[in-house]
């Protein structure tokens with residue numbers, strides 16, 4: 001069996017007296033879709049921030065493709081092929097869809113940011129157009145990001161993350177605010193990214209229809225700890241999970 005692509009090994013994150021993540025461990029296999037679910041405040045985004053290195057865990061290790069990245073700077077993560085989106089969007093609102101995706105190409109382009117925007121090379125232009133098409137934004141290619149509705153801004157964030165040519169894609173609540181047709185597109189896109197392109201996808205998501213449809217495995221968090229882990233079927237039938245979501 002191959003080594004897991006992501007290993008979260010006993011991470012703890014404290015904010016003052018609050019234990020946001022408490023000795024959490026889980027592994028994500030290469031080329032699979034793994035979902036992190038749990039009630040609000042469970043520590044899901046904090047866990048993401050540890051993996052993408054925006055936060056430093058108080059204890060524990062994070063390994064990506066066997067490499068201990070626990071003390072890496074966030075800026076090194078792009079070079080390792082780790083791309084992420086944020087729960088609260090971080091787009092360049094005044095720039096077009098096309099320009100936002102172009103800027104995502106910066107990590108593997110020899111061009112400066114300005115050069116990239118003004119005269120991208122042919123291969124970069126093709127990559128950008130292809131990604132825009134894959135997320136279904138072709139008709140909004142020249143639309144300013146801040147003129148898109150929230151759901152389409154989220155799809156744009158995914159296209160921009162893909163422009164990095166990632167090996168690991170971290171998505172924080174990608175389906176929140178999306179219409180059903182956009183969720184269906186997202187379902188197809190993420191499945192294809194894992195199965196065809198071999199990208200490992202780790203997502204935090206509340207939209208259970210999507211989680212249950214696309215995930216190979218699910219880790220459930222509650223109060224900073226791992227409550228359960230398993231296949232969508234196992235998680236759907238787990239009484240502890242049902243209780244955490246529905247209350248007693």
Ligand code: ADP
Nearest residue numbers: 015018020038039040041042043044045046047
């Ligand atoms: P989730 O994404 O599962 O909703 P979070 O990881 O955002 O949960 O938050 C877990 C807990 O940590 C919450 O109680 C939250 O208020 C707290 N928290 C998150 N980030 C910070 C921070 N930067 N400073 C202080 N507390 C934080």
Ligand code: MG
Nearest residue numbers: 044045046087
């Ligand atoms: Mg969150």
